[in-house]
Amino acid sequence: MIASGPQGMAAKALSPEIAELVSYGDDNLVLAQRLGEWISNAPELEIDIALGNIALDHLGVARALYTYAGEVEGEGRTEDDFAMRRTEREFRNVLLVEQPNGDFAHTIVRQFFFDVYSQILWSGLADGDDNTGAGIAGRAVKEAAYHFEFSSSWLIRLGDGTEESHRRAQAAVDALWRFTAEIASDEWLARVSSVFETAGLAIPDDPYQRVGGRDGYHTEHLGFLLAEMQWMDRAYPGLEW
Amino acid sequence: MAPPARFQEIIDSESKIEPSDWMPEGYRKTLIRQIAQHAHSEVIGMQPEGNWITRAPSLHRKAILMAKVQDEAGHGLYLYSAAETLGVKRNDLQELLHQGKHKYSSIFNYPTLSWADMGTIGWLVDGAAITNQVMLTRCSYGPYSRAMVRICKEESFHQRQGYELLIRLCQGSEEQKAMAQDAIDRWWWPSLMMFGPNDSDSPHTEQSMAWKIKRVTNDDLRQQFVDMTVPQADYLGLRIPDPDLKWNEERGHYDFGPIDWEEFWRVVRGSGPMNRDRVEHKKRAWDEGTWVREAASAHAAKQQRRAA
Ligand SMILES: [Fe+2]
Ligand SMILES: [Fe+2]
Numbered sequence: 001m002i003a004s005g006p007q008g009m010a011a012k013a014l015s016p017e018i019a020e021l022v023s024y025g026d027d028n029l030v031l032a033q034r035l036g037e038w039i040s041n042a043p044e045l046e047i048d049i050a051l052g053n054i055a056l057d058h059l060g061v062a063r064a065l066y067t068y069a070g071e072v073e074g075e076g077r078t079e080d081d082f083a084m085r086r087t088e089r090e091f092r093n094v095l096l097v098e099q100p101n102g103d104f105a106h107t108i109v110r111q112f113f114f115d116v117y118s119q120i121l122w123s124g125l126a127d128g129d130d131n132t133g134a135g136i137a138g139r140a141v142k143e144a145a146y147h148f149e150f151s152s153s154w155l156i157r158l159g160d161g162t163e164e165s166h167r168r169a170q171a172a173v174d175a176l177w178r179f180t181a182e183i184a185s186d187e188w189l190a191r192v193s194s195v196f197e198t199a200g201l202a203i204p205d206d207p208y209q210r211v212g213g214r215d216g217y218h219t220e221h222l223g224f225l226l227a228e229m230q231w232m233d234r235a236y237p238g239l240e241w
Numbered sequence: 242m243a244p245p246a247r248f249q250e251i252i253d254s255e256s257k258i259e260p261s262d263w264m265p266e267g268y269r270k271t272l273i274r275q276i277a278q279h280a281h282s283e284v285i286g287m288q289p290e291g292n293w294i295t296r297a298p299s300l301h302r303k304a305i306l307m308a309k310v311q312d313e314a315g316h317g318l319y320l321y322s323a324a325e326t327l328g329v330k331r332n333d334l335q336e337l338l339h340q341g342k343h344k345y346s347s348i349f350n351y352p353t354l355s356w357a358d359m360g361t362i363g364w365l366v367d368g369a370a371i372t373n374q375v376m377l378t379r380c381s382y383g384p385y386s387r388a389m390v391r392i393c394k395e396e397s398f399h400q401r402q403g404y405e406l407l408i409r410l411c412q413g414s415e416e417q418k419a420m421a422q423d424a425i426d427r428w429w430w431p432s433l434m435m436f437g438p439n440d441s442d443s444p445h446t447e448q449s450m451a452w453k454i455k456r457v458t459n460d461d462l463r464q465q466f467v468d469m470t471v472p473q474a475d476y477l478g479l480r481i482p483d484p485d486l487k488w489n490e491e492r493g494h495y496d497f498g499p500i501d502w503e504e505f506w507r508v509v510r511g512s513g514p515m516n517r518d519r520v521e522h523k524k525r526a527w528d529e530g531t532w533v534r535e536a537a538s539a540h541a542a543k544q545q546r547r548a549a
Contacts, residue, residue: 036295039311041522041526043526043527043529043533043534045314045317045318052307055307056304056308062300079301083300084298084299157537157540158536160540161539164532165532232298232356239298241298241299241410
């Protein structure tokens with residue numbers, strides 16, 4: 001049961017050489033933007049700092065990937081061309097990362113799902129033939145390990161902590177599970193299941209999955225995220241900041 | 242040597258008082274109040290700048306701003322730890338802030354209304370903070386003075402980044418220049434107020450100077466700040482909103498106009514534009530996080546039992 005867009009509805013396709021770079025860039029930028037919303041709102045100062053550091057890492061990965069995509073494409077596009085001057089239909093991030101922060105449990109579950117995905121993705125690319133790409137992946141895989149440490153340990157705390165935290169963590173899993181088909185693999189499922197076991201959390205029975213992010217067929221949340229992120233560039237086109 | 246004499250000797254010889262040393266109750270209380278207020282300011286100060294993180298005009302600027310706000314959170318942490326060396330708990334200090342019993346720097350009770358405010362805060366607000374904090378690196382209380390050394394380095398970096406942001410605006414389009422001028426028009430006077438009341442109206446200054454907690458008076462720090470800042474504004478081509486501002490050859494300083502102390506006290510007493518929003522934001526984040534902190538301690542307790 002996989003819900004995606006109507007056939008043939010993929011937005012303007014990216015050229016194949018940069019499609020992956022830009023898609024992963026979008027994942028990281030959109031997640032950084034969401035995590036940036038937490039700053040000054042976290043449950044305590046240490047968590048505020050940790051979420052901010054993770055946001056900065058994702059932002060750094062996004063910038064490196066966009067810059068590299070621009071070089072590969074060779075048409076002079078900059079990181080900000082990719083970030084600020086594409087529409088909702090042109091963004092290729094997975095749907096998971098654009099989901100709203102919700103409560104801290106939603107943010108942790110979203111981060112945890114994505115961190116497991118990133119670790120698998122970047123470790124596969126870190127020893128590729130493409131030097132620049134491998135360099136970016138090599139840095140990203142180290143950061144993803146640290147992010148996983150943070151998100152999995154918090155997931156365990158929440159799952160195991162109090163009745164309320166357990167209920168909230170399971171509710172977040174139930175709500176976000178439908179956005180995992182875009183990032184799941186056998187290895188992903190195995191790693192997720194193992195942390196779930198320690199945390200006392202259950203994988204939902206509901207087989208429904210929503211996909212389409214990689215084709216630019218998003219949930220309704222992305223448009224607002226982009227509206228906020230891009231408004232200055234759109235309000236003052238062509239200026240340097 | 243009797244403890245009070247020993248304390249005085251440390252002060253006189255420009256050495257540092259450490260947490261285990263005897264100290265007068267008034268010294269301890271003054272430091273707790275001052276360090277807590279300083280810590281609260283770092284933390285509340287995250288809000289006006291955090292307000293622009295999701296809207297920064299480029300990824301480069303977004304990264305700089307995010308990192309800066311993170312630094313401020315880190316400053317809050319060091320300072321709460323410095324306060325804890327005096328026998329208080331961070332959570333109790335935060336509670337006093339939430340109840341409105343502790344103050345934070347009034348500068349953060351003004352709203353950030355344009356991107357230029359991010360540059361102006363770095364330049365003027367971090368600039369004023371540095372002027373004050375460089376003095377505090379020579380404070381007689383060891384943990385506070387050492388925290389200041391560390392923090393000052395980062396604040397100088399923030400100040401340069403803020404100024405660099407404004408250079409970009411001032412070399413940019415008419416709209417960008419107007420944005421920068423509007424920001425200095427709004428932030429100039431509140432920045433001068435950051436140094437506190439005139440010396441003649443600052444009853445605690447004398448004792449704090451005697452204890453070497455404070456090393457320079459409010460008015461002298463304010464003058465230093467004005468002298469440092471005016472040429473920087475000139476370089477940017479921005480007009481400082483003070484018709485009385487002019488170089489005084491005889492004094493070797495800039496003269497500047499009278500500060501609106503009524504506004505200062507109004508904001509200190511809670512009726513500035515953003516006082517309620519800032520404290521409510523902080524309280525909301527803290528209250529919404531209660532279940533998370535409870536989960537962490539419940540899990541830690543269970544782990545301990547399992548290990549036993
Ligand atoms: Fe600071
Ligand atoms: Fe700062």
